[in-house]
Amino acid sequence: MLFKQQALLRQKLLVLGSLAIGSVLYLVARVGTLDRLQPICPLESRLTHPEPEQIPLRSLQFKRGLLHELRKGNATKEQITLHNLVQQLPRAIIIGVRKGGTRALLEMLNLHPAVVKASQEIHFFDNDQNYARGIDWYRRKMPFSFPHQITIEKSPAYFITEEVPERIFKMNSSIKLLIIVREPTTRAVSDYTQVLEGKERKNKTYHKFEKLAIDTNTCEVNTKYKAVRTSIYTKHLERWLKYFPVEQFHIVDGDRLITDPLPELQLVERFLNLPSRISQYNLYFNVTRGFYCLRFNIVFNKCLAGSKGRIHPEVDPSVVAKLQRFFHPFNQKFSQITGRTFNWP
Numbered sequence: 001m002l003f004k005q006q007a008l009l010r011q012k013l014l015v016l017g018s019l020a021i022g023s024v025l026y027l028v029a030r031v032g033t034l035d036r037l038q039p040i041c042p043l044e045s046r047l048t049h050p051e052p053e054q055i056p057l058r059s060l061q062f063k064r065g066l067l068h069e070l071r072k073g074n075a076t077k078e079q080i081t082l083h084n085l086v087q088q089l090p091r092a093i094i095i096g097v098r099k100g101g102t103r104a105l106l107e108m109l110n111l112h113p114a115v116v117k118a119s120q121e122i123h124f125f126d127n128d129q130n131y132a133r134g135i136d137w138y139r140r141k142m143p144f145s146f147p148h149q150i151t152i153e154k155s156p157a158y159f160i161t162e163e164v165p166e167r168i169f170k171m172n173s174s175i176k177l178l179i180i181v182r183e184p185t186t187r188a189v190s191d192y193t194q195v196l197e198g199k200e201r202k203n204k205t206y207h208k209f210e211k212l213a214i215d216t217n218t219c220e221v222n223t224k225y226k227a228v229r230t231s232i233y234t235k236h237l238e239r240w241l242k243y244f245p246v247e248q249f250h251i252v253d254g255d256r257l258i259t260d261p262l263p264e265l266q267l268v269e270r271f272l273n274l275p276s277r278i279s280q281y282n283l284y285f286n287v288t289r290g291f292y293c294l295r296f297n298i299v300f301n302k303c304l305a306g307s308k309g310r311i312h313p314e315v316d317p318s319v320v321a322k323l324q325r326f327f328h329p330f331n332q333k334f335s336q337i338t339g340r341t342f343n344w345p
């Protein structure tokens with residue numbers, strides 16, 4: 001008994017000591033090296049049973065320090081026990097679409113103290129080999145989190161892969177599904193550009209976008225081309241709707257997320273039943289980049305990777321117009337189903 005008390009006292013002293021050292025380190029380290037800091041918010045460990053409806057009084061700084069380490073798979077057993085950390089299946093998944101802004105959406109949602117993101121695309125439901133490994137494999141890919149937090153993962157291939165809706169349904173039929181879309185022609189060109197850059201890195205040549213998107217025999221839009229097919233959002237959504245009611249989806253306007261992110265993020269907070277916590281403070285416009293960066297707190301900020309704003313090749317305007325006309329009826333159907341309208345041509 002006495003030994004136990006002594007051990008407890010020692011642990012407390014250790015904690016106080018590391019708090020002091022932590023604060024100093026914190027000031028010295030400032031931006032950039034923050035990731036390597038030890039947890040400096042031991043007070044949190046007292047909140048072992050937070051009231052379920054309450055977002056715990058945990059500073060974002062703590063989240064950035066400790067949880068950032070944990071996410072990298074570097075949590076010690078002691079930390080996990082001390083903070084009751086768990087690996088949880090996602091409560092919400094960003095299922096697509098490719099080049100719609102899935103990474104930006106995930107990173108921005110991660111500003112919310114109740115959200116923990118899976119850093120990697122897990123590709124559990126779209127990859128047969130991964131899927132065969134079972135749901136516990138999937139769970140172990142998830143970051144450590146506090147039990148009251150929700151985990152979100154994103155894998156844009158889910159949206160267009162045939163088997164995925166049924167597989168997700170089997171895991172959790174009431175899961176929340178997020179889809180971020182951009183204007184379909186822009187998205188297709190962006191999709192093409194990413195593939196093109198991959199080829200260029202390997203010194204390979206690649207077809208022009210026009211040649212892929214338009215069938216040279218018929219002069220019609222080539223619906224066999226994957227970048228075109230992915231942009232027919234309603235076709236894919238209709239497959240998902242065989243399993244999930246439309247209320248379980250939330251559509252994010254990816255073009256608006258870039259120009260004016262906050263209102264879009266507030267809609268997602270509401271959809272996920274989270275208290276509104278992301279504010280204009282968390283999003284600042286970087287003039288050099290022409291893009292919003294994320295501010296987690298006074299010292300920690302993050303700009304999304306530069307490749308996200310790549311320059312698209314010039315596409316023949318008549319091809320752009322043809323594609324826009326082609327997508328138009330599908331877009332209308334998509335809006336009818338989802339109740340979201342867009343500033344698309």
Ligand SMILES: *[C@@H]1O[C@H](CO)[C@@H](O)[C@H](O)[C@H]1NC(C)=O
Nearest residue numbers: 036069070071072073074075
């Ligand atoms: C864990 O930490 C060590 C040293 O602190 C580092 O070298 C290693 O890359 C980390 N592991 C991961 C998965 O980040």
Ligand SMILES: *[C@@H]1O[C@H](CO)[C@@H](O)[C@H](O)[C@H]1NC(C)=O
Nearest residue numbers: 089091092172173174175176
């Ligand atoms: C399924 O997802 C819903 C919505 O996020 C969540 O409330 C529920 O707890 C989840 N069920 C399981 C078994 O994880």
Ligand SMILES: *[C@@H]1O[C@H](CO)[C@@H](O)[C@H](O)[C@H]1NC(C)=O
Nearest residue numbers: 198199200201202203204205
């Ligand atoms: C591509 O070509 C350039 C110039 O010809 C060369 O310097 C480079 O090493 C090549 N890269 C690859 C991946 O082959």
Ligand SMILES: *[C@@H]1O[C@H](CO)[C@@H](O)[C@H](O)[C@H]1NC(C)=O
Nearest residue numbers: 286287288289293301302303
């Ligand atoms: C703004 O963007 C530039 C260019 O990417 C970068 O060097 C700079 O650190 C950014 N500034 C802030 C405050 O994020």
